[in-house]
Amino acid sequence: MxxxxxxxxxxxxxxxxxxxxxxxxADATTINTTDVAGLASRVEVLVASIKRRSQRLYKDCDSNKGRARIRRKIRDERGFLSSVVEKYNRMVPTTETLCFENILSGETAWPWQLPHSDSVxxxxxxxxxxxxxxxxxxxxxxxxxxxxxxxxxxxxxxx
Known part of the structure; x- marks a missing residue:
């Protein structure tokens, strides 16, 4: 540190x-998804969760039954993420919209995290x-x- x-x-x-x-x-991610900031936080949390589950799929579970359960959770989260992304895209200008296919593909530069010289x-x-x-x-x-x-x-x- x-x-x-x-x-x-x-x-x-x-x-x-x-x-x-x-x-x-972290508190804001669980509170409200009716404003843009709440939706943005929710998108980040869902993307991180899906990526973590996908990466740990074969490490955490050694049975087909367990992997099927994890895959189901991933599918459910992807469906929920899709609806959150659609809702977010309806609330922001077209320059800040998210593409669902791209946000899970790698390191995403979130539109709400534009670099500012005075902030971290x-x-x-x-x-x-x-x-x-x-x-x-x-x-x-x-x-x-x-x-x-x-x-x-x-x-x-x-x-």
Missing amino acids: ESMKTELDVTESQMEDWVSDVKDW DLRTMRRAFDLVMAGKRIQEEKMILQREMNQHWRSGESC
């Missing part, structure tokens, strides 16, 4: 702001969020390990 802070030349408070922005973004892109904020959360998980694991080791030493003394 320290290397990322120096790489991006940001302060601790900026990293915390990014973490809260990503949390807000969402991918960087997510990376910062992941690093902060990993740091918190490490601290939790450290506390648990210390507690378990302390308990182990105490139980060894009584024998």
Whole structure:
């Protein structure tokens, strides 16, 4: 995390702001799909989910029955994604419309993530969020390990 802070030349408070922005973004994906921002967030989440399921299809499941279940989930998500993309395209100008076939093909440059000189892109904020959360998980694991080791030493003394 320290290397990322120096790489991006940001302060601790900026990293915390990014973490809260990503949390807000995650909350927004489940709240409302009647506005353009909500639809855009929903599209991103669905695309990521479909790609993740597709990549892990043969790694996570070693039976045909399990893979069929995952494929069904992918089909359902693709259908839902199609309807969300159609709804999004009806609400935005033609210059910002999405092509359903292209959004699953690779790294997509989302029209709502146009680069701005004064703002940080969402991918960087997510990376910062992941690093902060990993740091918190490490601290939790450290506390648990210390507690378990302390308990182990105490139980060894009584024998």
